[in-house]
Amino acid sequence: MKFKKKSVMLVSFTVGTLLLATTALADIASKSGYDELKGAIKLTTEQASEKFDSFTLDYSMALKDNGKTLESSNETLKVDRTKDASENISSGLSLNGDKRSSQSYSDKTTMIRVSENDPTYYVTEFTKERKDDPFTNPFKEDEAADVEKIVDAIVGSLKDHVVVTENTDGSKAITGSLTEVQIPSLVNAVASFQLKQEFNNQNSNQNNSKMPRLTKDVFVKEVKGSAKVNADGVMESILGTAVLSGKDEQGTVHDISLEALVKVTGINTTTVTKPDLTGKKVVKDIARYGDAEMSNPEKFVGKFKNDIIIEKDSKFVKVGERFVDITQIDGKSVEGRYYSEFKPGFEEYATSLSSFKFEAKFEQEQKTSANFEGTNDSGDKVRGHIYLSEYEGQVNFNIDNFNGSFGRGLMFNSSFSPVLD
Amino acid sequence: MAVFQAALLNELEKLYKKKKVLVAILLSLAVIVIGQLVIVGVRSGFGLRGTGSVEFPMLVLSVVVNTILPLFTALVAIDSFSGEFTQNSMRITLTRPVSRFKIYTAKITSIVLFILGALLLLLVFSLLAGFIFNTNSATLDSLGRTVFSYFVSLLPLTVLALAIALLANIFKSGIAVFFVSILTFLALKVLGVLFSQYSSLFLTTQLDWYNLFLVNSFPILKILRQFLIMLGSGIMLFTAGFYIFDKKEF
Numbered sequence A: 001m002k003f004k005k006k007s008v009m010l011v012s013f014t015v016g017t018l019l020l021a022t023t024a025l026a027d028i029a030s031k032s033g034y035d036e037l038k039g040a041i042k043l044t045t046e047q048a049s050e051k052f053d054s055f056t057l058d059y060s061m062a063l064k065d066n067g068k069t070l071e072s073s074n075e076t077l078k079v080d081r082t083k084d085a086s087e088n089i090s091s092g093l094s095l096n097g098d099k100r101s102s103q104s105y106s107d108k109t110t111m112i113r114v115s116e117n118d119p120t121y122y123v124t125e126f127t128k129e130r131k132d133d134p135f136t137n138p139f140k141e142d143e144a145a146d147v148e149k150i151v152d153a154i155v156g157s158l159k160d161h162v163v164v165t166e167n168t169d170g171s172k173a174i175t176g177s178l179t180e181v182q183i184p185s186l187v188n189a190v191a192s193f194q195l196k197q198e199f200n201n202q203n204s205n206q207n208n209s210k211m212p213r214l215t216k217d218v219f220v221k222e223v224k225g226s227a228k229v230n231a232d233g234v235m236e237s238i239l240g241t242a243v244l245s246g247k248d249e250q251g252t253v254h255d256i257s258l259e260a261l262v263k264v265t266g267i268n269t270t271t272v273t274k275p276d277l278t279g280k281k282v283v284k285d286i287a288r289y290g291d292a293e294m295s296n297p298e299k300f301v302g303k304f305k306n307d308i309i310i311e312k313d314s315k316f317v318k319v320g321e322r323f324v325d326i327t328q329i330d331g332k333s334v335e336g337r338y339y340s341e342f343k344p345g346f347e348e349y350a351t352s353l354s355s356f357k358f359e360a361k362f363e364q365e366q367k368t369s370a371n372f373e374g375t376n377d378s379g380d381k382v383r384g385h386i387y388l389s390e391y392e393g394q395v396n397f398n399i400d401n402f403n404g405s406f407g408r409g410l411m412f413n414s415s416f417s418p419v420l421d
Numbered sequence B: 001m002a003v004f005q006a007a008l009l010n011e012l013e014k015l016y017k018k019k020k021v022l023v024a025i026l027l028s029l030a031v032i033v034i035g036q037l038v039i040v041g042v043r044s045g046f047g048l049r050g051t052g053s054v055e056f057p058m059l060v061l062s063v064v065v066n067t068i069l070p071l072f073t074a075l076v077a078i079d080s081f082s083g084e085f086t087q088n089s090m091r092i093t094l095t096r097p098v099s100r101f102k103i104y105t106a107k108i109t110s111i112v113l114f115i116l117g118a119l120l121l122l123l124v125f126s127l128l129a130g131f132i133f134n135t136n137s138a139t140l141d142s143l144g145r146t147v148f149s150y151f152v153s154l155l156p157l158t159v160l161a162l163a164i165a166l167l168a169n170i171f172k173s174g175i176a177v178f179f180v181s182i183l184t185f186l187a188l189k190v191l192g193v194l195f196s197q198y199s200s201l202f203l204t205t206q207l208d209w210y211n212l213f214l215v216n217s218f219p220i221l222k223i224l225r226q227f228l229i230m231l232g233s234g235i236m237l238f239t240a241g242f243y244i245f246d247k248k249e250f
Helices: A002-029 A033-051 A144-161 A185-205 A402-408 B002-017 B019-046 B055-064 B068-087 B090-095 B100-133 B140-152 B154-170 B174-194 B196-201 B209-214 B220-247
Strands: A054-065 A068-080 A085-093 A099-106 A110-115 A118-126 A162-166 A172-179 A214-229 A235-248 A253-265 A282-287 A302-312 A315-329 A333-342 A355-362 A369-376 A381-389 A394-399 A415-418
Touching: A002 B196, A002 B220, A033 A144, A033 A162, A033 A172, A033 A214, A033 A235, A144 A162, A144 A172, A144 B196, A144 B209, A185 A214, A185 A235, A185 B019, A185 B055, A214 A253, A302 A394, A315 A394, A315 A415, A333 A369, A355 A381, B002 B019, B002 B068, B002 B100, B019 B055, B019 B068, B019 B100, B055 B100, B055 B140, B068 B090, B068 B100, B068 B154, B068 B174, B090 B100, B100 B140, B100 B154, B100 B220, B140 B154, B140 B209, B154 B174, B154 B220, B174 B196, B196 B220, B209 B220
Parallel strands: A118 A282
Antiparallel strands: A054 A068, A054 A253, A068 A085, A085 A099, A099 A110, A110 A118, A162 A172, A172 A214, A214 A235, A235 A253, A302 A315, A302 A415, A315 A333, A333 A355, A355 A369, A369 A381, A381 A394, A394 A415
């Protein structure tokens, strides 16, 4: 009898262990629908940013109130990586009822924009070939892995709501839907509070907005999503719908739904064509900004000035002029003198920072801005920052520790315009 | 069977005579009242709906299944074993003409019945509160899923009771068992977040397994796997616990 009891216990313990071990292994090995969805998104973004030579990305979004469209936008992005060119066509309806539609084209050397209500083609030509990757992989960012972990933890038990159905041709359909019972109450409360604030803030910014103002009984009613993954594992389309329900001041129930659809089509078959500008109204400009190297820095040699202004008896009074005199400049460094000239009777405003020489080396990346260190007449060090703006034709000159002078109503302006006459 | 019934009745009576049951009932009701007050506060303060009539019991379940239910399971299980070991009243139980297996089973059964009672109480009162104080959002489907969720929660809680009974047989002191249980519980919770891909193996995650029954598509394979994991660990824990209980000298 004693022996029998022992063996029964041994058997049942072994059975329990085996049962636990096998199902645990099966559970870890089984790929949930959520994992498949994640895998498909990762693969698609990776291929889109590295492997595909060309593709078309369609993105459309609609915001509806009880079925009536409040806001919508459609965007088509065509990317041709072999030519480094991309084309973007976008149209939409804004919350206050304005329609918009515009088109843009961009390649290494040009950027062209045109919109429906202004048929002028704005062309920007770049003096240098720029490196512009139209689509970067967000999963390659440094913080992506951490963000993924956090998202996994938040999604938690909702993972099981993602269902995968496999078709005979190897493609898959991934679907998921959550209704109010299935959304955890806390998630629902936080999400609906967030959305309510968001919508109501938008409302107060735009006067003639058609957006209903929800004040009572706001809750997330439904969240749905579906995605199509082709036989290669690339996601061809993903559709998401979320419905927020609530009542406005009058007690009318509004179901506000947000639908978003992203489609990837024309993989390796998309062609991007440069708009034909013959016979069109064209405004051209040459890109100065965004161009790291200045073509002819000598143009900045000379005097730049602005007015010294104080506030006196509730009026602005000019008490003198500040000068930045650049004496020497090349691609590496800039040298010069800063001084102030006060009108007679206002000399008392002169401080120890009113006059000094400076010398600065340009920063590596940006050849137009530099931190300088100078010495004033009494031998003290003065630090600050100089920025040569090609775009405005001005010099921005900032002195650290200038705050001391504000007390006496002296104002400081960091933009200096060239003295041309 | 008659012997087992007598042993079970004996255990249930001991359980009933203790103040813990009353405290459990009061705390459960307090959770419902506080929960409902919070919902009403959120509704009038922030303009959110909070929960509808069926979501409220789900909210209550999601809170209690991770807090007071494991706590009371632990208290009752510890009391049933460690309490009797230290008071030496276990000897009296053992002098009866009942095998140790039957005593152990009767003790576990009484704990399970206690958990079931607590779940039923919470279900009935949270449904009542849900329907009285919240806008009606019930459909037959969601109501059925809610009731079902309460019942399936019994299984992970039973496994938890078995684990604590095992601990109570290993350690002599009830306080030690209590602290070990709480620390393990918290550690598993944290591990479940850190290693979310393995989280379905942890008992603390299985406490939330009722969520699987809410999924529209009814993921039968996943439910089966979870059920087998719990069954396997349940058998192991029961056998191990009984083995020690059987070998114990009083």
